[in-house]
Amino acid sequence: MSGLVPESSDDQVDLVALRALATEIATRAAQFVSDERPAKLAFTSKRSEGDIVTEMDQRAQDLIISLIAEHRPQDAVLGEEQGGRFGTSGLTWVIDPIDGTTNYLYDQPAYAVSVAVVHGDPAIWGSWEPLVGAVAAPQLGSVYSAARGWGADVTRAGLTEPIAVSPATNLAIALAGTGFSHDAAMRSRQGRMLSHVLGEVRDIRRLGSAAVDLCLVAEGKLDCYFEHALNSWDMAAGWLIATEAGARVGGARGDGPDELLVWACGEGLTPQFPDLVRSAHRAEGII
Ligand code: LIP
Numbered sequence: 008m009s010g011l012v013p014e015s016s017d018d019q020v021d022l023v024a025l026r027a028l029a030t031e032i033a034t035r036a037a038q039f040v041s042d043e044r045p046a047k048l049a050f051t052s053k054r055s056e057g058d059i060v061t062e063m064d065q066r067a068q069d070l071i072i073s074l075i076a077e078h079r080p081q082d083a084v085l086g087e088e089q090g091g092r093f094g095t096s097g098l099t100w101v102i103d104p105i106d107g108t109t110n111y112l113y114d115q116p117a118y119a120v121s122v123a124v125v126h127g128d129p130a131i132w133g134s135w136e137p138l139v140g141a142v143a144a145p146q147l148g149s150v151y152s153a154a155r156g157w158g159a160d161v162t163r164a165g166l167t168e169p170i171a172v173s174p175a176t177n178l179a180i181a182l183a184g185t186g187f188s189h190d191a192a193m194r195s196r197q198g199r200m201l202s203h204v205l206g207e208v209r210d211i212r213r214l215g216s217a218a219v220d221l222c223l224v225a226e227g228k229l230d231c232y233f234e235h236a237l238n239s240w241d242m243a244a245g246w247l248i249a250t251e252a253g254a255r256v257g258g259a260r261g262d263g264p265d266e267l268l269v270w271a272c273g274e275g276l277t278p279q280f281p282d283l284v285r286s287a288h289r290a291e292g293i294i
Contacts, residue, residue, distance in 0.1 A: 020098065025124055026139040026154035029100075029244075032074045033122040034150050036067045037143035040105055040120065050112060058189035059108055064088050067104035067120065075100050085129050087240045098138070101129050103240040106142075107216030116146035121218040123243035130239075132258075132265045140244030142218045151222040151244075153251035159225055172253040173227035176275035178283065181230035183208045184220040188236060196291050197235055203287035204233075217269070221245025224271045225252035231272035233284040235293065242269050257281055259294040267294055 040063050050061040068088040075084055076092070083094030086102045100122065105111050107118030120143045127135030141152040151170070153159035160169045175181050183204065187194045205211055212229060214220055217237050223229040225248045246256050246264060249271045258265035268288055272280045288294045 022154040026152055028078055029122045029139050030141040030152045033120045033141035033143040036071050036120040037145040039070055040067045041145035055189050064105045071102050099125050099129050101125050101240050101243040106218040106241055110215045117214040117216050117219050119144035119216055119218045121244045133263055137243045137247035140247040142222050142244050144219055151248050153248040159248045159251035170226035170252045172273040173230045175230040178279045180209045184212045184229040184232035186217050186234040200287040200291050207283055217241040218245045221249045221271055224254055225249040231276050231280045233270040237269050
């Protein structure tokens, strides 16, 4: 299979090389956030009191942007924190320097650097798709990566292995992941939506990083996952990694994730799981 896809009208991009670069950048940034974590971590709030940014989120994003500029100066960058760049190639790096910042603040292990390269406009849901993605979770010892059409894998202790979604078919014994908003009023609504789901599955896990959750679906350590209103940088890489591992990933409306909902599961849990989470959102008047 060719690793080349059209980049702009005349150029081509090598997906295999781009995946290797995204993986290298995510791995270096993950090492940096883990090794350089100060004992006294400075942080401030963003849109709400619970929505925090630490000094290391910004420093890691700056590092990622400088690495991208060194290797792919023609590409745009959209990141969770301050900074970002326009580009000329039609490709955008969508990055979350620390997904799971609350875990990072509390020194809990479920956080990750998430790096994806996408085609289209990542500010408009439905108009973009990830071409390559890498999620590096330093305290979990895992680096996940994928390229469109090339499968997904995980590297642990120097060993790289392909990953595949769980073969689960029975929703009643499926382990589901989810996450909650930083906004307190929305969290109450999510609690009500969760009550629709909780009685229909084996149990729920709330780990605190959408990027990690999607990778756990990709390797069958969660059977399914859903979350309301993610940002593109939380899920761009995880979306591709899960898809390339055989998952179905969708949203409130159709097959693609959207601004209202992201769900992911193996084929065997469709349409039961997406129907369930969509109906929970419908009951709360969200869709
Ligand atoms: C976080 C997500 C998590 C979600 C949080 C938050 P951040 O990203 O990955 O799953 O539940 O509300 O959005 O803010 O730590 O990068």
